[in-house]
Amino acid sequence: MSPITLDYQPRSWQARVHKRLKRFNVVVLHRRAGKTELAIMELIDACLKCELEMPLFGYLAPFRNQAKNIAWGRLKHRLRALIAAGLCAVLEGDLTVVFKHNGAELRLFGADNPDAMRGLRLDGIVIDEVAQVKPEVWQEVIQPALADREGWALFIGTPKGINLFSELYYRAQKQSDWHTALFTCHDTGALPKREIERLRRNMSQEAFSRELLCDFTAAGVDQLISLIDAEDAARRVYALRDISESPRILGVDPARFGDDRSVIFPRQGLQAFEPIVMHGIDNMQLAARVADKIESWQPQAVFIDAGNGAGVIDRLRQLGHQVNEVDFGGKAAKPKRFRNRRTEMWCTMAEWIVSGGSIPDDPPELRLELATPTYTFNAQQQRELESKKDIKKRLAGSGSPDLGDGLALTFASPVHKPTPLEEARTRTRRRSGRLEHNPYG
Numbered sequence: 001m002s003p004i005t006l007d008y009q010p011r012s013w014q015a016r017v018h019k020r021l022k023r024f025n026v027v028v029l030h031r032r033a034g035k036t037e038l039a040i041m042e043l044i045d046a047c048l049k050c051e052l053e054m055p056l057f058g059y060l061a062p063f064r065n066q067a068k069n070i071a072w073g074r075l076k077h078r079l080r081a082l083i084a085a086g087l088c089a090v091l092e093g094d095l096t097v098v099f100k101h102n103g104a105e106l107r108l109f110g111a112d113n114p115d116a117m118r119g120l121r122l123d124g125i126v127i128d129e130v131a132q133v134k135p136e137v138w139q140e141v142i143q144p145a146l147a148d149r150e151g152w153a154l155f156i157g158t159p160k161g162i163n164l165f166s167e168l169y170y171r172a173q174k175q176s177d178w179h180t181a182l183f184t185c186h187d188t189g190a191l192p193k194r195e196i197e198r199l200r201r202n203m204s205q206e207a208f209s210r211e212l213l214c215d216f217t218a219a220g221v222d223q224l225i226s227l228i229d230a231e232d233a234a235r236r237v238y239a240l241r242d243i244s245e246s247p248r249i250l251g252v253d254p255a256r257f258g259d260d261r262s263v264i265f266p267r268q269g270l271q272a273f274e275p276i277v278m279h280g281i282d283n284m285q286l287a288a289r290v291a292d293k294i295e296s297w298q299p300q301a302v303f304i305d306a307g308n309g310a311g312v313i314d315r316l317r318q319l320g321h322q323v324n325e326v327d328f329g330g331k332a333a334k335p336k337r338f339r340n341r342r343t344e345m346w347c348t349m350a351e352w353i354v355s356g357g358s359i360p361d362d363p364p365e366l367r368l369e370l371a372t373p374t375y376t377f378n379a380q381q382q383r384e385l386e387s388k389k390d391i392k393k394r395l396a397g398s399g400s401p402d403l404g405d406g407l408a409l410t411f412a413s414p415v416h417k418p419t420p421l422e423e424a425r426t427r428t429r430r431r432s433g434r435l436e437h438n439p440y441g
């Protein structure tokens with residue numbers, strides 16, 4: 001019997017992706033690159049080779065109808081030789097193909113009907129057009145379905161602003177069992193140069209950046225800080241002499257209810273340093289960590305979110321440290337312009353970023369968090385930053401910008417750098433326990 005071929009010659013980027021896949025994968029590509037093609041072929045390959053009992057693989061698009069429109073016909077076309085030879089059965093109503101040699105099933109799903117996936121055991125899934133998929137479908141349905149037999153997942157799509165896709169892409173870069181790749185239209189060779197030029201002329205700059213150059217930031221005009229600006233800030237580094245005249249400031253964002261991440265963020269002038277990020281610690285432990293940092297780094301001001309940090313603030317004061325409480329919801333120093341203190345701090349931070357601020361490379365999700373909140377103008381023409389609650393709703397519980405809040409706290413009030421004489425006096429008073437108020441807060 002002559003071998004059956006599937007008639008697939010992967011493009012060079014497709015071959016690279018097929019070869020480098022890990023258990024979890026986020027692959028970012030421009031429009032018309034061949035994403036869906038790659039997804040279908042990866043799934044067929046998995047079905048053909050799987051040796052597990054009753055394997056199930058899935059292809060998921062944001063809507064079931066969309067999955068059917070973009071993948072069903074192509075899947076059957078690719079398998080036509082196997083279907084004709086009776087090696088694959090097509091269950092049209094279930095959008096499922098069954099591979100007879102091992103019983104593997106390949107089924108199409110839509111994120112608009114996550115219930116169809118609940119309780120299933122999945123051995124692998126491709127999530128196409130990730131940017132339009134609701135995050136909870138991944139978190140609450142697919143992830144548990146992959147757990148039984150350590151199934152794999154491939155997220156593939158074109159950017160569409162800040163959402164599950166961008167979130168996964170940036171988070172994945174830090175995790176060793178995740179593979180990430182990004183190919184723009186200039187990397188894949190999938191589109192002729194002439195066609196790229198034509199698209200550039202006919203599309204808005206924003207749409208071209210998003211659809212062809214895979215720019216996650218080219219979606220929202222209402223984003224306070226663009227990802228590009230955050231990434232530029234992560235590439236800048238200052239020498240000590242550049243910042244030595246600036247005050248050292250600590251921002252402390254204690255964990256809030258239902259969230260276990262506490263952040264201590266040091267910044268000196270244009271340079272923000274790598275934050276200390278702690279999980280699941282209580283107020284006393286956090287206060288001890290802040291106290292250590294104060295002792296070793298001698299900041300001129302420490303700003304702590306009062307909403308969640310009352311216990312930390314009390315403890316630090318008890319230990320003799322001068323700290324400033326910041327009420328995120330409180331009145332801004334410029335109330336005509338800003339709805340509340342938090343908006344004002346974030347806007348000051350946004351100006352700092354575009355005027356040369358430098359942020360640490362690590363953790364990489366900092367850049368994403370900075371680019372997450374949007375803003376609006378209210379009836380009083382005040383700027384109002386998207387609340388944490390609304391961000392959580394938009395990103396389905398993930399994406400709480402604690403790191404961003406930590407850094408924003410360092411902009412709570414202007415801090416002036418003390419003269420050497422003032423510094424010496426502060427040191428003496430601190431040693432003798434006589435420092436009663438912070439002159440720089």
Ligand SMILES: Nc1ncnc2c1ncn2[C@@H]1O[C@H](COP(=O)(O)OP(=O)(O)OP(=O)(O)O)[C@@H](O)[C@H]1O
Pocket residue numbers: 008009010011014029030031032033034035036037038158
């Ligand atoms: N390896 C390949 N060999 C030949 N043709 C291919 C290959 N990969 C993709 N194509 C063709 O290129 C076109 C675009 O592919 P596909 O639909 O997979 O791209 P996409 O990135 O999913 O596009 P979109 O952004 O519109 O979703 C299709 O006509 C497809 O058949």
Ligand SMILES: [Mg+2]
Pocket residue numbers: 035036037070128
């Ligand atoms: Mg596609």
